[in-house]
Amino acid sequence: MEFKRHVLAEDKAKPTAKELQKNLIALIDLSLVLKQAHWNVVGKNFRAVHLQLDEILLTTREGTDEVAERMVMIGFSPDGRSETVAKETPLAKYATGFVGIDDTIQAVADALATTIGELRKSIETLDDLDLISQDMLIATSSQLEKHLWMVQAQEE
Template sequence: MKFKRHVLPEDKAKPTSEELQKNLIALIDLSLTLKQAHWNVVGKNFRSIHLQLDEIILTTRDASDEVAERIVMIGFSPDGRSSTVAKETPLKSYDTGFVSVDGTIQAVADALQTTIGELREGIEKLDDLDLVSQDMLIAVSSALEKHLWMIQAQEL
């Protein structure tokens, strides 16, 4: 399917969609990683981390939906299939089994940092391609950076 009306010139649309696709994969995997952490965190202060992870998951899922819809807006089909995410994710695999609160905080902070790195890379690349997509990634990064601050403040 091809849209008749485009918001971006053809020479900018494809590289923009590719950059957004990379970030979509990172956000989807971050959401899955966070849910795995949410289910398997154990130890002192379990409840506060468990609930905090739900807040971050909500932010991440909303962001992945926004990024996927932006890909569609510029005329491409987003790919959020599990096989694509597993093959292309920049995130490390999360441990299986129960993970201590301290281990959870460290793993979640690392996953957030990796995702933010992908977003910031995308922000740089989109500067010459599409300012609307760039602005969207800036907003997503800002929200995740706040979550990173709040989660890693518990490591001290």
């Protein structure tokens, strides 16, 4: 399938889609990390961290959907399959089993920082390609940066 009316010139659409795809993978994996952490966090202040992880997840899922839909808008099929995410994610593996509060906070902060780093690299690249996609990534990054601040404020 190909759309007849393009919102972005082909010479800019393809590299834009490449940047969006990288961020789609990071955001999907971040959402998986957040859910794994949410289910397995244990320790003092469990409830607060447990609920905070779901708040971050909502932001992440909204960003994921925005990125994937933007790819479609510019004529490219997003790839969020588990095999693609597992193969191409920039995020570190999350621990198995129950994870204490301090380790959870550190791992989630690291995953957020990595995802934000990917977003920021693409924000710079998109400056010459597509300002709409750039603006979308700026908005997502801004929200995740606020979550990072609130997560790492809990580190010892």
